[in-house]
Amino acid sequence: MTARSIGPLGAQTTDLLRELIQNAAVNDGTPDSGHEHRQVATLQRFFEGSGLEGVTVEPHPGRTSLIVRIPGTDPDAPSLALVGHTDVVPVEPAGWQRDPFAAEVVDDVLWGRGAIDMLNLTAAYAVVTRALAAGAFERSAFRPRGDLIFAAVADEEHGSRFGVDWLVTHRPDLIDADYVLTESGGASAGPLPSIGVMVGEKGAAPRTLRITGSPGHGSAPWSARNAATIAAEAVVRLSRHRTPTVITPQWRDYARALDLDDAVRDAVTDPRRFFDGIGGVGGLDGFAHASTHTTIAPTVVRAGEKGNVIPGEATVQLDIRILPGVTPEDVDGYLRDALGDLIEHIDVVGDWFGASTVSPTDTPLFGALEAAVRRAYPRAELLPMLGIGGTDGRFFRRRGIPAYGFGVLSERWDYGTFRRLFHGHDERIDLASLDLTAEALDHVVRRFHDPAGAARRPARRDSRA
Numbered sequence: 001m002t003a004r005s006i007g008p009l010g011a012q013t014t015d016l017l018r019e020l021i022q023n024a025a026v027n028d029g030t031p032d033s034g035h036e037h038r039q040v041a042t043l044q045r046f047f048e049g050s051g052l053e054g055v056t057v058e059p060h061p062g063r064t065s066l067i068v069r070i071p072g073t074d075p076d077a078p079s080l081a082l083v084g085h086t087d088v089v090p091v092e093p094a095g096w097q098r099d100p101f102a103a104e105v106v107d108d109v110l111w112g113r114g115a116i117d118m119l120n121l122t123a124a125y126a127v128v129t130r131a132l133a134a135g136a137f138e139r140s141a142f143r144p145r146g147d148l149i150f151a152a153v154a155d156e157e158h159g160s161r162f163g164v165d166w167l168v169t170h171r172p173d174l175i176d177a178d179y180v181l182t183e184s185g186g187a188s189a190g191p192l193p194s195i196g197v198m199v200g201e202k203g204a205a206p207r208t209l210r211i212t213g214s215p216g217h218g219s220a221p222w223s224a225r226n227a228a229t230i231a232a233e234a235v236v237r238l239s240r241h242r243t244p245t246v247i248t249p250q251w252r253d254y255a256r257a258l259d260l261d262d263a264v265r266d267a268v269t270d271p272r273r274f275f276d277g278i279g280g281v282g283g284l285d286g287f288a289h290a291s292t293h294t295t296i297a298p299t300v301v302r303a304g305e306k307g308n309v310i311p312g313e314a315t316v317q318l319d320i321r322i323l324p325g326v327t328p329e330d331v332d333g334y335l336r337d338a339l340g341d342l343i344e345h346i347d348v349v350g351d352w353f354g355a356s357t358v359s360p361t362d363t364p365l366f367g368a369l370e371a372a373v374r375r376a377y378p379r380a381e382l383l384p385m386l387g388i389g390g391t392d393g394r395f396f397r398r399r400g401i402p403a404y405g406f407g408v409l410s411e412r413w414d415y416g417t418f419r420r421l422f423h424g425h426d427e428r429i430d431l432a433s434l435d436l437t438a439e440a441l442d443h444v445v446r447r448f449h450d451p452a453g454a455a456r457r458p459a460r461r462d463s464r465a
């Protein structure tokens, strides 16, 4: 990589990020994992001497979140919350070239679990907030016009039950804002460059198939109604089934920005020919497919108790991610279509449904993001993207609050690499990207909260897609 000098915001972000990685706040989905209280202790130490105190909440022992607020000077000015989660997903150490929690810096690259998801951003939010309040690095102390909120939240990696979901339900006074920035964004698509900003995300409708056969002796399988066999057939049918192809505006723009053959681009933006082109998009094929389809992934399959008993029951968990506009009835219909005549042996269990959420882009915050990106990449365009996974942004969008996933990464990142390292082995980030992101966030906050600005608090718009 080309050497790039790292400014004070980037250097401080690097130091704080190293400590957050070393705290190993691993969330394995059990209530007693996560240990985000370690992250809060680190952040509280970090804010010492800045005049900022913060409030902590702990819905379950150890699952602590910290919220710091710089009050604005004008109660009518819009508020902005920087919402960073502090937990990380587990690692498989054997797959890593380096210790995932040592936070080593090698050749200007910082390695470790959470380096891009999303301790990098959480660290940068804290650094920018502190620097603004304290007037650090020979920059003037800054009183924002509207409130600036920094939230370091627990449990994002397991549905945010002890994090943002809890906060918006029990303590909205702490975390409420007119606009929100969170993960993930900043990777460039194609040569333009186009810098991705997550303006929305798919929804989810997890279901479980409960399959009933009839138990019998394993020595006589002929004509048995083996629930494991039916489950296997169901899994195969679901994997082969094609839900409707939908070309969203975000996918159309994304495909336009990518460096693709014209024929491939035409195909993957045409619902009738999508599958003719998907082979030509390279390592982004999974993203391309998920961006244009409601996806149904069988994840946990269970059947059988004993080696010589034909199982009479089986279950198949389905991770179902839905596009904007998809209804619960649509999900039922996809499952019926895919399973066909097997449905007579199957109960579909579960009715949880979280719609896809998308924020508008004609907002003053989006304008500030664009300006910040152009300082790093003068010719860059912002590319509004639809995330295929879930982030804490959805809890805000559902309440009509625009939430964007934002960052600025260096030229070395393309979206394929960026995605692969999310929850993957060898997660890492270059120091240049940390610096670009911290500088961009500092610019966004100063511009958005400009004392001479005129933006007023918006009326809430329903952003449920």
Ligand SMILES: [Zn+2]
Residues within 6 Å of the ligand: 085, 117, 118, 156, 183
């Ligand atoms: Zn994340």
